[in-house]
Structure formats: C-alpha cells, structure tokens
Amino acid sequence: MHTDFYAFGEILWDCLPSGRHAGGAPFNVTAHLAQIGVSASLISCIGRDALGDEILKVAQDKGVNTQFITRARIGLQTGTVLVTVDAKGNATYELVQPAAWDEIRVPDEAVEAVSNARALIYGSLAGRSPYNLDQLARLLEVKGPLKFFDVNLRPPFADFPLVIELAKRAHVLKLNDGEVGQLAHWLRTGEQKPETPRTPDAIAAACATIAQATNASHICVTMAEEGAAMWDSGNLVTAPAPKVVVKDTVGAGDAFMAGLMVGLTRWTDKRKILENACRLGAFVASHNGATPLFPPEIVRLFKME
Numbered sequence: 001m002h003t004d005f006y007a008f009g010e011i012l013w014d015c016l017p018s019g020r021h022a023g024g025a026p027f028n029v030t031a032h033l034a035q036i037g038v039s040a041s042l043i044s045c046i047g048r049d050a051l052g053d054e055i056l057k058v059a060q061d062k063g064v065n066t067q068f069i070t071r072a073r074i075g076l077q078t079g080t081v082l083v084t085v086d087a088k089g090n091a092t093y094e095l096v097q098p099a100a101w102d103e104i105r106v107p108d109e110a111v112e113a114v115s116n117a118r119a120l121i122y123g124s125l126a127g128r129s130p131y132n133l134d135q136l137a138r139l140l141e142v143k144g145p146l147k148f149f150d151v152n153l154r155p156p157f158a159d160f161p162l163v164i165e166l167a168k169r170a171h172v173l174k175l176n177d178g179e180v181g182q183l184a185h186w187l188r189t190g191e192q193k194p195e196t197p198r199t200p201d202a203i204a205a206a207c208a209t210i211a212q213a214t215n216a217s218h219i220c221v222t223m224a225e226e227g228a229a230m231w232d233s234g235n236l237v238t239a240p241a242p243k244v245v246v247k248d249t250v251g252a253g254d255a256f257m258a259g260l261m262v263g264l265t266r267w268t269d270k271r272k273i274l275e276n277a278c279r280l281g282a283f284v285a286s287h288n289g290a291t292p293l294f295p296p297e298i299v300r301l302f303k304m305e
Helices: 025-036 050-061 107-113 132-138 160-167 177-189 200-214 252-268 268-283 296-302
Strands: 005-008 012-016 017-024 039-045 069-071 079-085 091-095 117-124 145-152 174-177 218-222 228-232 237-238
Touching: 005 025, 005 107, 005 132, 012 050, 012 177, 012 228, 017 050, 017 177, 025 050, 025 117, 025 252, 025 296, 039 050, 050 069, 107 132, 117 132, 117 252, 145 252, 160 177, 160 200, 160 268, 174 177, 174 252, 177 200, 200 218, 200 268, 218 252, 218 268, 228 268, 237 268, 252 268, 252 296, 268 296
Parallel strands: 005 039, 005 117, 012 079, 039 069, 117 145, 145 174, 174 218
Antiparallel strands: 012 017, 079 091, 218 228, 228 237
C-alpha cells in the first residue's frame, strides 16, 4: 500500500511512571501523521515476542502502515526504554541495548515505495547500529522525497561526527535549542559541551554554522515553552508556543516534527508552518504519553485550504 510519508527507525515501549506506552520517535511521528489525516508508514523491526505482537497491534490501531515492520532474528527482543520524568515534566531515557530495532531491514519494495513518497524522516538514534546505517543508506540514495533528519544527542549515543554525516543527507534538520548550541559549538571548536543559544541572533548564528557544515536548506529549532525557530537559507522565522500545563514532554518533539513535515510539503508560509507545529507539540506535552488522541480543532490545522 502506497503512503506519502515514511519514517525509518525505532519502535519500542516507553516505560513511564504513568504506565507502558508505545514509542520511539519514528513511530511517534508516523502515529501523529496518521492522526493528522495523511498516510504514513514505519520502516522498523520488532522482536518475535509478546511485546512485539502487542506493539504491532498498537501501531495498526493508530493507523500506521506496518507493511515494512519486520520481525527480528531470534535473540533480539522488542525494544524498551525506561523513562523518568522530573517535576517540570522533562524526560530522561535509559535505552536497552541491543534490541530488535538495531537490525532494521529495508527490502527492495520499501526503497521503491520511498522513491514515490512526499517525505522521509530518519533520526540519529537508530544510527547507533552499523547494520541500520547500511540499510538507511539505501533509502537516502533515493531521489524524490523531502528528507527530514531528527537530531537526537542522547548520551551515550551522541556521536557528533555521525550526526553531521547523516545531516548532510537531509534537506531539513530538526534539533532542540540545547542540541543546536552543542553541535554548533563542536563544529567551531571541536569541544563537546552544553551550550544553549538564548537570542534569535545566537540561534541564527548556530544554524548558519550547522548549515555550512551540512548544506541543509532548512534548520528547525524547538525551544519548549518559548516556541520554535526555522532557519531558511539565512533567514530566521520564529513562532511562539501555546501556553499549556505540561504533563510530560515525551513525544512533543515528534508531534512538532509531524506538523513540520506536513507543513513543508504543503505550504510556503514558514510562520504558519511553525505555529501549527508548535500547537501540535504543545498539545502532546499537555497530556500523558507520546501519542494522545488529537481533538478536531488540532486536526483541522492541517487540512488543505
């Protein structure tokens, strides 16, 4: 079955204080895309276990095309991650390794399908596996779809040189404000240390540094309650975030990415694209779990006019 949007990467169980939820950034993005009302497929891998059976059904129930979710070899279990949420709703993650999503197979049919798609998203976390990098390379050689790269500098899987190499294959990069600062600082100095730009000029300068190293035409920076910014070939556009009571931030960035993907493949008004993506992310942050059900007024934001 042909779909317009594809994601390559992890599907796993987020073990949160509020319970167990299907997650993994690529899965979350496809689930959000399906809720928005566009067709979305996930290219991933699950174990030959009960957790795999269960998560596959969750994906299907959320409207995700699971045609290219394969079963792992014996010995690799469905992925899990322990999520801790602090008093402000910010999450930290402890990923189990190895897991089924460390060996994601890309069949020829998937390569052909992606060549006819509107967009493909991939992230840096799945790049912890050399097997995945080889498989992903086949998809990144495909001409046609707009390619989105989700930067995720999550220790101990924060490989800066690899992140830059993967970013060179994308048209659009998405990072949070801490990540854009860290990556730009590393590119300038070779030193890895926390650095978060606090002004539009500082964000634009960090984006320019990253763009020079990667040739990305668009760099999107999420800034939690302060909204988001988009660096567009030298111009910086910003948008505020709606004020919400944060329950947890798990999946909020993935919802933003889903809104960004739909927006950039449909519209040219960058501020409108950012505003809609921010509303999507804020809604998810105001609910427990990564993929809450969207109300009609959120879905209407992404209908073609």
